Amino acid sequence: MEEEKKKHEEQDVIRLVKENDQINREKLALKQELELARKAYEDCCVKMETKAKGAEQELEVRLKDVMHLLTESRKRVNELEAYSESKNLHWNKKEHIYQRFTEFQLGALQELRLASQSIKQDILETQKSYLDEFHRLEKSYKTLVDASENYYAVVAENRKLHNEVQELKGNIRVYCRIRPFLPGQMGKESTIEHIGENGELNVLNSSKQGKDGHQLFKFNKVYGPDTTQAEVYSDIQPLIRSVLDGYNACIFAYGQTGSGKTYTMTGPDGASEEEWGVNYRALNDLFHISQTRRKIFAYEIELQMVEIYNEQVRDLLSSDAVPDASLHPVKSTSDVVDLIELGLRNRAMAATALNERSSRSHSVVTIHVHGIDMKTSTSLRGSLHLVDLAGSERVDRSEVTGDRLKEAQHINKSLAALGDVIFALSQKSPHIPYRNSKLTQVLQNSLGGHAKTLMFVQLNPDLHSYAETTSTLKFAERVSGVELGAAQSNKQNREIKDLMEQVASLKDIIAKKDEEIERLQLLKEPKSVHQHVNSEKHVYGSSSPRKNFIGGIPPQTLKLSGGNGSGLTEAASDHHNCLDYSDKDSELSPRQSFDMFKHQKEPVRQSKPARGNRGRNISVDSEILGFGDTENKDTLSGISCSGLSAGPDIDRLAESNHSSKGVKPLENTDNGCAKFSRF
């Protein structure tokens, strides 16, 4: 045990020696390590010391700099403080100034606001007045524009018309129109050899040899068979338009039966607008122009349509028994179409061998235009007669007898009378034989005076109608040589119109007084009728105002002294009627002419009780009406020596009448009526 203890002790000693070695070794290593650490520490301390010294030096430099900067900054701060102080003072001053200025500005602004409000008010008021003024100006400007538009249109039209008037001055215009061959007549030989540019017309009769077969005529214009209705109308349009300026115009269609008179004046049956004749186109045109002038003129247009058949005037627009030629106001073309169609239906037709719907009457469409210039109150009256004459064919060729012969004789008589009137006008004869036929009576105003007259000469190109054609052309050629003088417009201004009305009423008063004196004289001297007649003649002398009635006829003398008062138809047809138009009354308007027809009835009823003495009445009336012998002789010579008959056939017809009855000077019949001994 001991041993073992010893052994353990030995082992412990060995272990302890070993451990001591180990600790010594470790102690040495640690000593070395410590030495190294101490050396590293000393190095580090030296380094740090050096570094600290460097840093200290650097910091000192920097401190110096900072101190310097600080001093500088303090200096600047002081400076800035001083500056700011001065600025502050300055701003305070400025603020004070601004404050005062703002206060002042606010005051001024307030004032300005007030001023602006009042100015605004003023502006609104001015604007309103400007607007009013502007509207007024706009209105007047519009009126001026309209007026100027119309003015220029009117001026242009007037200029055109002026030229036409110049052109028309003088001769009756004659336009010749050749109708085409009708279906079924194709292959027929034509008499028309050549139509010249300037109104020349060569007709040819192939059955005659050499020179005799050719004849040359010259008119204002010749229309070939292909001419359209519109082309024809465009040539006469200015004449028709002049009616709106107060002119009277008359357009005839003359020619043998079936030569196209109705076609030219009205158009074919059931005509389309393109085929419309002069009648429709004229009215259409008049409406159109009256519309364009509506700002300047107020127009009224009225229409009448009569036919003259066997020397009787018949109203075509009235189916009533009323005999007066009715006047129909028209406002549109359709009114016109309806009226003319009614008239055409009423027109007397009768068949002849030449034309199955041959019109054996003259048809007269009359357009009355009354215009008032709205500015000057000048009134104007124009009228247009559109006459479709009855056929001028030869009686023998018409193969007519009995009633048809009578019709033909009447037609030829009235055409001869028309020729006589035209010739008398051309001769500037003091007596124009208007009353030789109803046709010339109705057309009186549009033939003489200051009317414009145009004649369409219608031709049938058929060689078979050669004789008719040449006789028609000869008549037309003579008509074309007739000079009527310059046309004049029927304008009357308000003052003249008022004065005329005053004069008329004064004349009425004087006439009434005259009658009273007459009545009193009759009461005083019931037996001295003869003396009374003489005294009345004196009263009706040139110094008497009665002589000055329009047209030279006192109203009470426009009566049928010997008629039965049955009105227009009978008045027109009855040769015993004393009513006629004085040849001096060519200034009467066509309206007045028709009015005379209207007045025929009433005075007849009055004539007996008013006058009491038929013989005296007759002598007075016949004198007033111009039935004096000398004048009537002139009438007759005018008829027979005119050299302007309605062609050889008409002459022949007249001769045949003369030979049976003999040509005698005009004579007064028992009842005081002038009788034309030729018919």
Ligand SMILES: Nc1ncnc2c1ncn2[C@@H]1O[C@H](COP(=O)(O)OP(=O)(O)OP(=O)(O)O)[C@@H](O)[C@H]1O
């Ligand atoms: N220019 C034309 N173009 C075509 N047809 C025409 C022309 N002129 C006339 N006619 C025709 O010729 C025929 C006879 O014409 P219209 O009846 O006009 O003759 P008119 O001279 O008036 O006869 P009347 O003397 O018997 O009244 C009609 O059928 C018509 O349509």
